[in-house]
Each structure stands twice: as C-alpha cells, then as structure tokens.
Amino acid sequence: MRRTVLLLATATLWVASAASTEVHAQGNVGVGVQIGDITGLTLKLGPTGRAYDFAAAWDFSAESVVVQGHLLLDHPVLTVAGTSPVRWFYGPGGVIGLNAGDNDDVAVGLSFNVGLSYFFAPAFEGFAQTTPRLLLLPASEFDLGLAIGLRFYP
Numbered sequence: 001m002r003r004t005v006l007l008l009a010t011a012t013l014w015v016a017s018a019a020s021t022e023v024h025a026q027g028n029v030g031v032g033v034q035i036g037d038i039t040g041l042t043l044k045l046g047p048t049g050r051a052y053d054f055a056a057a058w059d060f061s062a063e064s065v066v067v068q069g070h071l072l073l074d075h076p077v078l079t080v081a082g083t084s085p086v087r088w089f090y091g092p093g094g095v096i097g098l099n100a101g102d103n104d105d106v107a108v109g110l111s112f113n114v115g116l117s118y119f120f121a122p123a124f125e126g127f128a129q130t131t132p133r134l135l136l137l138p139a140s141e142f143d144l145g146l147a148i149g150l151r152f153y154p
Contacts, residue, residue: 030125034149037131038066042149047125048074048087053113055147068095068131070113077116084119095133109135109143125151 028051030044040057054069070093076085090113097107115129131145 028153030151030153032125032149032151034127034129034147036147036149037143037145038068038147040066042151044072044125044151047119047153051089053091053093063100064098065100066095066097068111068133069093070111070131072113074117087117088115089117089127089129090114095135105138107135108137109133109141111145123153125153127151 038057072091074089079085111133117127133143135141
C-alpha cells in the first residue's frame with residue numbers, strides 16, 4: 001500500500017507541475033506551504049480575481065494522502081494607501097483522501113474554502129483560511145479545516 005500512496009503523491013505533483021508550466025508564462029502561479037488542517041504543499045493558479053487552489057498532504061507513518069481543490073473568487077476588503085489590498089476569498093471544491101493503512105479507506109467529499117490573503121511583497125502571498133468539508137464516502141461526516149500559509153509567485 002505504501003507504493004500506492006507514493007504513486008498517488010507523485011501523480012499529484014506531476015499534474016501540478018504540468019499545470020504550472022502552462023500558466024507560468026502568464027505569471028499567475030503560486031507555490032508554497034500551508035500549516036494546519038491540512039498541512040502540506042499548496043498551488044494556486046491565478047493570484048487574484050478567479051483562481052484555482054490545490055493542496056496536498058501526506059503522512060507516511062499513517063500511509064495516508066489528502067488532496068483538495070477549490071475554485072476561488074476574491075475581492076479586496078481593505079486597502080491601505082500605497083500597499084496591496086487585503087483580499088477575502090471563497091469558493092466551492094472537493095476533497096479526496098486515501099488511507100492505505102489496514103483497511104484501504106478512500107474518503108470523498110465536498111468542501112468550501114473561505115479566508116483572507118495579502119500580498120506583502122510583489123511575489124509573496126500570505127493567507128489564512130477555513131475549509132468546511134462534508135465527507136460523503138465511505139460515510140457522511142462533517143470536518144472543519146483551518147490553515148495558514150505562504151505562496152511564492154516566481
């Protein structure tokens with residue numbers, strides 16, 4: 001099962017790198033990390049307006065992988081003269097989790113992402129978000145994720 005988890009993580013990173021190659025020419029790709037629930041890597045295609053946000057996390061000791069993705073819409077909420085505006089964002093998405101431990105559980109659900117972001121330098125975005133999730137498979141369950149993170153736009 002460890003091989004399955006590694007294959008899934010590799011495939012996710014490969015798809016993310018392929019997507020970032022296409023969008024990088026437009027300068028709209030942010031890569032970084034987030035800490036919380038989930039803790040892992042984050043990828044954002046499109047820095048403001050309409051964007052797509054992905055996060056992937058793994059735990060090799062528990063043999064689990066979680067991937068979530070969201071369509072994000074954002075709007076400025078506070079602008080201080082001469083600085084980047086604080087923006088709030090929101091949008092629907094989904095989550096898939098694979099636990100390759102004893103019982104090979106796969107969790108699938110719907111999620112919604114809402115939070116605040118701020119470009120504190122032209123190429124750096126900080127963000128804080130909450131992600132309510134409704135897991136549908138293997139059983140219905142509600143989960144709430146909170147995370148903070150940093151993305152770099154090369």
